[in-house]
Amino acid sequence: MAGENSIFSKAEKWLDEDWERMESALSERLEAFREKRVLVTGAAGFLGFGFLHFFSYLNRNLLKTGRLSVVAADNYIRGRPRWLVELAAASPDMKVIRQDITKPWPDLDGKKFDFIIHGASIASPKVYRRYPLETLDTNISGLRHMLELARLHHSESILYFSSSEMYGDPPAHEIPTSEVYRGNVSCLGPRACYDESKRLGETLCYLYFQQHGVRAKIVRPFNNYGPGLRLADGRVLSDFCSDVLADRDIVLRSDGSPTRTFCYVSDALTGYLLALLSAHHAEPFNVGTESPEISMRDLGRMLLDVAGSKRHVIHAPSDEIDYLTDNPNRRCPNIAKARSLLGYTPLVDLRFGLGRMLEWYKRFVAMEELAKDEPGGHA
């Protein structure tokens, strides 16, 4: 077990500020987790990091006398992160297993899962282009296994992460994009394995609810960021942060004009848990922030400014031929539905969130680094 002064303990305390914000936003709804058993898939990933730390925070605070137990599953396709090993060692209520969800779920101990947070997928475009068939299998047969598990266990709720990518590249009059827009994606090409299988995943959730009464919840995340995202992930903000931390110019792979909105991890997780705990089955919710809709060039400039760096934003095309193929030009959610039906309100300002993400890397990641991720192995 990590000591009081270990990097792990210091990081855990530093992160509490984010979980406190979530606790006050979710307030009494969190009682739903008292003494419950939760499965988190994709536990070694970015959102897994957030969920597992938040649940550990709840057990140390609100749920002290009625702790929830967590089974954390991942196939470690990108390695087994050090934080997961340390968190599991420090958490008597957490069991970590290596499991490829494209394989049928093993009967662990006959106990049922009250909630399933199904985050396993290959989310970074750089990585899913390398593993397109694995991406497809995980998003389709993996999800099917999880829905089947929820059916067999009569789970209270299962959360499915679709994606804002399912909208493709909407026309200008569909931005900000609401859930009624049906999308515009290519079924062929380098992004199809992800976009199309995320769309079909929503259909699977809908069918399991219609046919079997499985209480599946569907969220469509819009670009999350914050502590827990691997520096080497390959998503835009981890790439930009790597440049800043190495005191290099920020390198844009596009001309800098595509726009996105960015949702800080505590806001995103709050939205996901509001959906999980809601009574809105098999219907989609955009979870993100509406503003600022910022170009990649301005995002790079903002990050340099937050970091107090004198470096510049420069352009250098990627060596990867498909890097920009079918890359959406604009992505910005309309979150009116989540606001009115879930009571969702994002709180974290982009500059503040970027500062916190950089601080996380500086204090707890950069020196230890990624690096120390253990090769995939049995937990």
Ligand SMILES: NC(=O)c1ccc[n+]([C@@H]2O[C@H](COP(=O)([O-])OP(=O)(O)OC[C@H]3O[C@@H](n4cnc5c(N)ncnc54)[C@H](O)[C@@H]3O)[C@@H](O)[C@H]2O)c1
């Ligand atoms: N973070 C975002 O901004 C964002 C945006 C849109 C959608 N999503 C979706 O949210 C979910 C979580 O995203 P994330 O950012 O944490 O992704 P991530 O890539 O950081 O983590 C996903 C995890 O799933 C695991 N995994 C992949 N295939 C698996 C398999 N077959 N069996 C078991 N584990 C497997 C990976 O090892 C990884 O640890 C994903 O479904 C993703 O598509 C996230």
